[in-house]
Amino acid sequence: MVNGNAKPFAVSCGDPAGVGPEIIGKSWQQRVEAGLKPFFVIGNFADFENLADVPARKIEQPSEAGDIFDQALPVFHIHEADAAVPGQATLDSAQCSLHALEIACGLTRSGDAGAVITAPVSKTQLYKIGFRYPGQTEFVSERCGIARENAVMMLAGPSLRVIPMTTHIALADVQDQLTGPLIMARARAAEKAMIRNFGIEKPRIAVAGLNPHAGENGNLGDEEQRVMQPAIDELRKEGLDISDPMPADTMFHEEARQQYDVALCPYHDQALIPLKTLHFFDGVNITLGLPIVRTSPDHGTAFNIAGRGIADPRSMIAAIQMAATAVANRQLYDL
Numbered sequence: 001m002v003n004g005n006a007k008p009f010a011v012s013c014g015d016p017a018g019v020g021p022e023i024i025g026k027s028w029q030q031r032v033e034a035g036l037k038p039f040f041v042i043g044n045f046a047d048f049e050n051l052a053d054v055p056a057r058k059i060e061q062p063s064e065a066g067d068i069f070d071q072a073l074p075v076f077h078i079h080e081a082d083a084a085v086p087g088q089a090t091l092d093s094a095q096c097s098l099h100a101l102e103i104a105c106g107l108t109r110s111g112d113a114g115a116v117i118t119a120p121v122s123k124t125q126l127y128k129i130g131f132r133y134p135g136q137t138e139f140v141s142e143r144c145g146i147a148r149e150n151a152v153m154m155l156a157g158p159s160l161r162v163i164p165m166t167t168h169i170a171l172a173d174v175q176d177q178l179t180g181p182l183i184m185a186r187a188r189a190a191e192k193a194m195i196r197n198f199g200i201e202k203p204r205i206a207v208a209g210l211n212p213h214a215g216e217n218g219n220l221g222d223e224e225q226r227v228m229q230p231a232i233d234e235l236r237k238e239g240l241d242i243s244d245p246m247p248a249d250t251m252f253h254e255e256a257r258q259q260y261d262v263a264l265c266p267y268h269d270q271a272l273i274p275l276k277t278l279h280f281f282d283g284v285n286i287t288l289g290l291p292i293v294r295t296s297p298d299h300g301t302a303f304n305i306a307g308r309g310i311a312d313p314r315s316m317i318a319a320i321q322m323a324a325t326a327v328a329n330r331q332l333y334d335l
């Protein structure tokens with residue numbers, strides 16, 4: 001149960017020309033049935049004041065959010081501009097999204113907010129204004145004083161949690177990047193996160209092989225034997241409950257998923273395809289290894305449907321709910 005005195009969550013607006021404002025507003029509308037704790041959105045008030053059936057109110061301090069949350073969506077106004085035009089990403093909308101992300105991290109690091117939930121941004125637009133990070137995850141980790149390689153991306157839904165051990169790199173580069181130290185670092189982060197954020201005392205970790213059929217004893221590739229197994233053996237000596245490399249094509253069906261709490265996958269799509277197949281509308285991106293809790297909906301800006309009133313808020317709602325779970329479990333873990 002979340003402490004009633006906990007700080008409200010900071011939700012960065014994402015690119016306001018995308019679906020961010022709509023899914024944030026719809027999440028506020030469903031706050032009671034979804035059991036959402038108070039949150040406030042950081043961005044341009046103009047992007048929220050005309051949302052259908054969502055009264056919005058400016059706040060001067062995060063502490064004001066809890067008092068008005070039941071009556072209106074609290075907006076921490078930080079960007080003076082006309083409202084963004086849905087579907088029309090601009091350099092100004094990118095600047096607003098970056099400014100909101102920066103402030104959300106700062107307020108959470110300072111303890112004025114209880115967690116960060118980041119709405120989707122356009123990396124293409126951010127790159128045009130000088131953003132030099134692969135994504136929001138790396139930006140947040142740097143603002144928290146954590147090296148990029150120590151911030152781990154987990155995608156989670158009600159029936160599956162996955163960690164891609166390599167992320168946004170070419171498939172041809174995975175073989176070289178998948179090293180013993182990387183595997184061990186990702187596994188340790190997974191174990192700690194399962195305990196601290198999800199309250200699982202003895203996490204069971206499954207490892208997907210890199211090659212078809214996990215290499216077939218070296219006949220279809222030897223990375224499982226040469227790189228992965230030695231790292232796994234060392235992790236077992238440390239006390240981790242971790243599997244040998246498993247054939248990826250048989251480890252994501254319903255019965256198999258009951259045998260582990262989190263799956264480590266060598267490359268991006270190997271992890272995200274099963275997660276998005278099962279939880280396309282309620283998957284959450286949670287960053288492990290940070291001193292703060294950061295979650296995000298597991299989808300993009302969806303400029304093509306922005307402003308049409310049809311954006312699905314389930315992933316944003318799930319991100320807010322998961323942040324609350326992580327905050328509550330961290331409070332218990334740190335006692």
